[in-house]
Amino acid sequence: MHALGIDIGGTKIAGALVANDGTILAETRRPTPAADSHQIVETVAEMIAELRISGDAVAVGVAAAGFIDAERANVVYSPNLSWRNEPLKARIEAKVDLPVFIENDANAAGWAEYRYGAGRGSKHMMMLTIGTGVGGAIVTDGELFRGGFGIGAEFGHMNYMPDGLDCGCGQRGCLEQYGSGTALLKSAKQLVASGAATSARLAQLEKDAGELTGAQVYQAITEGDEGALACLTNLSNHLGRALASLAALLDPEIAVIGGGVSAVGDMLLDPIRESYLAHLPARGFRPELQLKQAELVNDAGVVGAADLARASVA
């Protein structure tokens, strides 16, 4: 029994036909027509039609950033796509004769890791997605945790630093401001602006590329540049402290670290683990979770959305 997964991002829409062992049988991509929500529905419908040529599917899972309601039908609020109370399920179902289920993108990715990736074999898992923001997913006793209104696991907006940095959500001190790829890039830029000796390599990469982006920071990290590694360690310290707090609340067996920043692997995970252990309440009196790198980075959204949709009609 195959299912379709669609992942609507800020810049592109990815789609795949996914087998029930998580294998991708066919895939396709389009730019996101972000300004026009009708056009997004149109594009998604075309992608579904295209993917169905490769095989039958029993349902469609659609992953999108934002608050999805508990019925998995409506996008209550999406910061990237300017949606508010968008009846996305109904709009897509009006164009295709398949049941459609809307999922939060971090939830879909987390579910894919749980089923087919780094979380395989556990029953209680959490995932932190370290990208532009900080996303989260919780699996508890083998079920995806959605919360009472469908919008739980917003790890990026837990209050990490009282009266701390301003966040786009209207609050101060959200974890996202200390633990995201955006925070990493910002600290690298501040290092360059300070003119400190350790900023030399980053400054050179900025000069060569015309600007400093995640790509330059990633390169400097993989080269072992002292300045870039200091920024990464600082990020990891924050994430490890947050992880210890989340462990006290959610007590997972496994924590999976995903998102673009996780590509640096153990250079990120080792200092997160160290900081997690240093900040774990009642350390020594409780089991310690396993920390793992995500395995399905680019495909997690479509695979997870497809799998959750299939399970809904099974």
Place this chain on the structure above:
Amino acid sequence: MHALGIDIGGTKIAGALVANDGTILAETRRPTPAADSHQIVETVAEMIAELRISGDAVAVGVAAAGFIDAERANVVYSPNLSWRNEPLKARIEAKVDLPVFIENDANAAGWAEYRYGAGRGSKHMMMLTIGTGVGGAIVTDGELFRGGFGIGAEFGHMNYMPDGLDCGCGQRGCLEQYGSGTALLKSAKQLVASGAATSARLAQLEKDAGELTGAQVYQAITEGDEGALACLTNLSNHLGRALASLAALLDPEIAVIGGGVSAVGDMLLDPIRESYLAHLPARGFRPELQLKQAELVNDAGVVGAADLARASVA
């Protein structure tokens, strides 16, 4: 089908025979023989025998503070009773011919509120127990959330204030140090020590009683004393900020505030609600939870433990 609930506290053990509508049919209490874990088992067995005289029971639920393992059989660690890896289920079952299930006390209390108290009718609830420490319970989609190792929902040990006050768990800045009854009493004592004008009533109550305890602070609060209310508002501000963070993570429909401090009712709940709203991420774009006072204060532990035990054998 009745069940027995036993709640082992630091100073007393409470027991009850509980009907399947949550009604208490019989109850009994004993002092906790805290220094001697064998004697605790003996006392619990005697209480079970005594309660069974009043009616048949299908199972026994035993609530205790601390980390209970995922099998609900062993107390991994209990700060009050000096237990480490105590096989409590086996020890009690050796003395009574009924299945026994061990529960964390805050989980048991939260479950009782969910089934028969302030959380009735919801499917996603969380409860904060504001007493000596800060306990927690999570109900998600109608199930008690236990976590991968059985020790989730430790709200009192989420990192609330990085590099903040020392906590008995070995960390700094745990919510317990800002939001518990102990924190409330400490701030009242600091107010008296400062000699500020607003401390006059508390100082008088301390003088009359010989010492300042929760009872005096409670009295001053109910009298509307300015100094005591300032301490309570400060506590509520912290709890409201933590609640907003927990809402981003757990997204419950209802948050129940229980524990000894909750007896002051709206004088506590109103400022918590105000602070929760002021600190809610993306406020206005998401549903807001209902905040309620616990209803079963003294009986919650035994009722919840009994109900969870009954459900386990049903």
Place this chain on the structure above:
Amino acid sequence: MHALGIDIGGTKIAGALVANDGTILAETRRPTPAADSHQIVETVAEMIAELRISGDAVAVGVAAAGFIDAERANVVYSPNLSWRNEPLKARIEAKVDLPVFIENDANAAGWAEYRYGAGRGSKHMMMLTIGTGVGGAIVTDGELFRGGFGIGAEFGHMNYMPDGLDCGCGQRGCLEQYGSGTALLKSAKQLVASGAATSARLAQLEKDAGELTGAQVYQAITEGDEGALACLTNLSNHLGRALASLAALLDPEIAVIGGGVSAVGDMLLDPIRESYLAHLPARGFRPELQLKQAELVNDAGVVGAADLARASVA
């Protein structure tokens, strides 16, 4: 013996002929030709010539924002006027036959309050200027405190909140981000954006005026609007906590609160005093400072600059 005072602000330049009892004998104002530092010198020279018609002067004091060197000759760095290592004393002296002394504007204002305003009669005073930023001045044993490089008393950039809000100086958590008029306006805007019930009056004033500026917030405060007062109290709590810390370091007899925000008077000073007392280390074992509102608000810069210049040639 009269002296001239010139105060170069971001939008206007004020000048005055000041008698040795602090009385202003003549004054003049011009817009700041901010883009052109040569034109600023030209304008200042014209203003000096104009003011000398009203009476003889022995020296010129020039107040400007930024880091002034210990020789009081060069502007090391001025954020508003894009000056770096500007030999302002030499440039102005080349055009007028009077000795010229450059002063930091907050220092000049603080000195004026010490000599002729709220600090009269003390020997140890500090002043916090609550405007766009947070400026400071220290008078110790009757002398203006300048520091080793001429740039002390930067109260706005003491680290108030570790890992807190980003500051334009490149750091995080500077007092300026919590205690300035800019911070007050920002919190008012956040209140309006939240749509809370207490934001109604501010929202109305914003609608009427087309935008929310300090003028609208000031109006709402003086009307006693609950929302605006909550923002002001929050600001005052931060300032009182910083003041307690500064008292431990600088131990002044008097703290003067000046700058635009101080115009609201006791509505600002009362909660600052309350917060100062609540946060004072070893309260009850040390003398408490007097907290006073500045008296010379608009003229403080020119009067202080003139007086310091006169003293330098006396």
Place this chain on the structure above:
Amino acid sequence: MHALGIDIGGTKIAGALVANDGTILAETRRPTPAADSHQIVETVAEMIAELRISGDAVAVGVAAAGFIDAERANVVYSPNLSWRNEPLKARIEAKVDLPVFIENDANAAGWAEYRYGAGRGSKHMMMLTIGTGVGGAIVTDGELFRGGFGIGAEFGHMNYMPDGLDCGCGQRGCLEQYGSGTALLKSAKQLVASGAATSARLAQLEKDAGELTGAQVYQAITEGDEGALACLTNLSNHLGRALASLAALLDPEIAVIGGGVSAVGDMLLDPIRESYLAHLPARGFRPELQLKQAELVNDAGVVGAADLARASVA
């Protein structure tokens, strides 16, 4: 012209006859009869008599911990010696025919470093004394900064971490709780308690010595032990952040680090310098201070007290 210096500590009283080039001509020590303030005066008088045998002196400077009033005559409050409003000058002068001047001990030590030690040649210096607590001294334009009530430069009680660790002064988050030798020892003990792999050497030293004190931590640091160095670096990070804040306020040319912990030298100073630079507001636009280790560690109190007393009668 010689003078006498007396340094009354919590466990011993040191005394010296000091020449006007800072040389110690004679010295003596006694245990502090801490419980009995009359006995302390008696002991000091005996020490003065003894030291005068070695040469004439024009005045006596007496250094003591605590708040000394602006007349340098009375101990307003001393935490170690239970003095409140003790007329120490009058009591000692009643027994010896020399003028007596009371000084805060950190001020005396700072003045000695300024005149004869690491601060020689500067005009604006500050000193942080890292011992049981965190003491401070400020020299501005060649004068000791005392503040309006004689109790300035209490660096240990600047608010470093809002809502942070409890301090003996009644407040929370004072620098002393993060940057003192006591804080260093506490973090070493917490490391041992955690059972982490890096705690092995400290645990061994504790076992050998029977308890963990500063001596064991000092030994582990000088051995290059990873765990002890991590504790020291953490301390240095806090001190560097505080130093950056103090630089914005006080703008000294030189900061001297003294007290018992400073004995480890560059292992302390290097990470302090790094943290100072990382947290300096407007770094790159202002001169940077020099960071130096104190030179007169044990003698600083008596030398400084003597020198200040001599200057008072000169």
